Amino acid sequence: MKKIFFIFIFVAIISCKENTSNNKEVKLTAKKEFVWEGANIYFLLTDRFNNGDTSNDINFDRTKETGKLRGFEGGDIKGITQKIEEGYFTKLGINAIWMTPIVEQIYGGTDEGTGLSYGFHGYWAKDWTKIDPNYGTKEDLKELVKIAHKNGIRVLLDAVINHTGPVTEKDPVWPNDWVRTEPQCTYDNYEHTVSCTLVKNLPDIKTESNENVALPPQLVAKWKEEGRYEEEVAELDAFFERTGHPKAPRFYIIKWLTDYITEFGIDGYRVDTVKHTEEFVWQEFKEECDVAFAEYKKNNPEKVLDNNDFYLVGEVYNYAISHGKAFSFGDKKVNYFDKAFNSLINFEIKWNAKQMTEKDVFHKYDTILQNELKDYGILNYMTSHDDGQPFDKERKMPFKTATMLMITPGTSQVYYGDESARNLTIEGTVGDATLRSFMNWDDIKNNVKTQEVLSHWQKLGHFRANHMSVGAGKHQLISEKNGLFFSRVRNEDKVVIGINIIENKIDIDVSSVFSNGDILRDAYSNKEIEVKEGKASFMSEFSVVLLEDKQ
Secondary structure, three states: OOHHHHOOOOOOOHHHHHOOOOOOOOOOOOOOOHHHOOOEEEEEEEEHOOOOOOHHOOOOOOOOOOOOOOOOOOOOOOHHHHHOOOOHHHHHOOOEEEEEOOOEHHHHHHHOOEEEEEEOOOOOOOEEEEEEEOOOOHHHHHHHHHHHHHOOOEEEEOOOOEEEOOOOOOOOOOOOOOOOOOEEOOOOOOOHHHHHHHHOOOOOEEEOOOOOOOOOHHHHHHHHHHHOOOHHHHHHHHHHHHHOOOOOOHHHHHHHHHHHHHHHOOOOOEEHHHHOOHHHHHHHHHHHHHHHHHHHHOHHHHHHOOOOOEEEEOOOOOHHHOOOOOOOOOOEEOOOOOOOEEEEEEOOOHHHHHHHHHHHHHHHHHHHHHOOOOOOOEEEEEOOOOOOOOOOOOOOHHHHHHHHHHOOOEEEEOOOOOOOOOOOOOOOHHHHHOOOOOOOOOHHHHHHHHHHHHHHHHHHHHHHOOOHHHOHHHHHEEEEOOEEEEEEEEOOEEEEEEOOOOOEEEEEEEOOOOOOOOOOEOOOOOOEEEOOOOOEEEEOOOEEEEEEOOO
């Protein structure tokens, strides 16, 4: 392992030097097939990415002094749209954007032991039927989806069914037929993970209930004040009449969340706190999402981006690809894939990338995805908004972070600022706030080292976006001479990739993938190579090779 580690450090240093001499804009090539199993998803905190409208920065008198990075910072939907229009995501090879929840948040603040916090992150819902004005308006969301789709980018929102926002002096608790406020979860078995509150002051929706419940009085009063009570009730009545579902808490929320599909045409949901809710809830949610997506496509045929079904990726905290389909609570195993999720977030990749060779990581992931998880997917990540142990918290390995995330089989999730080595150790923060600083746009504009890192992410990301075989194809080792070379094949989409290359002279057998006379392009160096005697032979100053058929 020492030898492997030494080689990586050597290659990383070379990579830094290589990128210094090659800051040309990434060449954009034609997009091909898109499947979620090979997607390149960009995950951002809506409030922390880009401020496109300073007029909406303060609402509901959320002006109390907060803990560091615990208040609203101004990021909004318009800011995201602005970066789509500028081509930022396209150059990065992003074909889907996942935004933290945009529903209206609690008005007050609360202290969970980390300083006063407002619901800047979006996970403290007050009203699922309204977009929080700090994030923007319905018109802003419609414009974002329109512009994203125009640029070949899909949009994922974030769904919370498990809990409401905390109780504050401005945000009364929902009725006891809607929520439980105790006991607090102990996480030692299934029941103590599902039928309880995540933390002390986070009311848990009674998702197991099939009892009819009335709307919370505070929501009734709010809607009447906003002049939309009759409209909302009429829509609810129509939903329950169509579905035949009881007026139970979970079905109200499912209705409210699926409205974002029919009204805005979003392409999927990342679902929060999956293991803290009964598994049948997610099967019901999927059914209604599919109905809503079909309705949207029927009513808006000119806006349909592709033939993919609605995408659901679940956050089952601590799920690992090694678990296959069965996640264990100790006393019970649950399959969240069948009849519910297309994919689950994989909490294992960052450990695999540290503890295993690249060769072994790729083989392991290919084996599981091509067998036990065939027709399903995983979402790999190196950094996230609530994982205090990211792959590279000190940002000392930004090149390896990109390479392992972009090249490992499965769907990739770029956390905002991964591509620009955004600081994850913010002085004065407590807990996960250190992971949630504002996007470092100044570094991207002015810092040469940041630009070198970004260039590496762009090349890998764009290659991945153009070739679904990278994330969703069959992996095959080719050679370990002068680096690690392997192929990825998905139907007619075939590529050869090389990483950790030490010598400048590349001489690699590609006969298992390409034919003599084929003209290949190395997407990393932008060189063209003709296949002769089954080989691609050329000189490259880089430690990465990305070979594709030029045709």
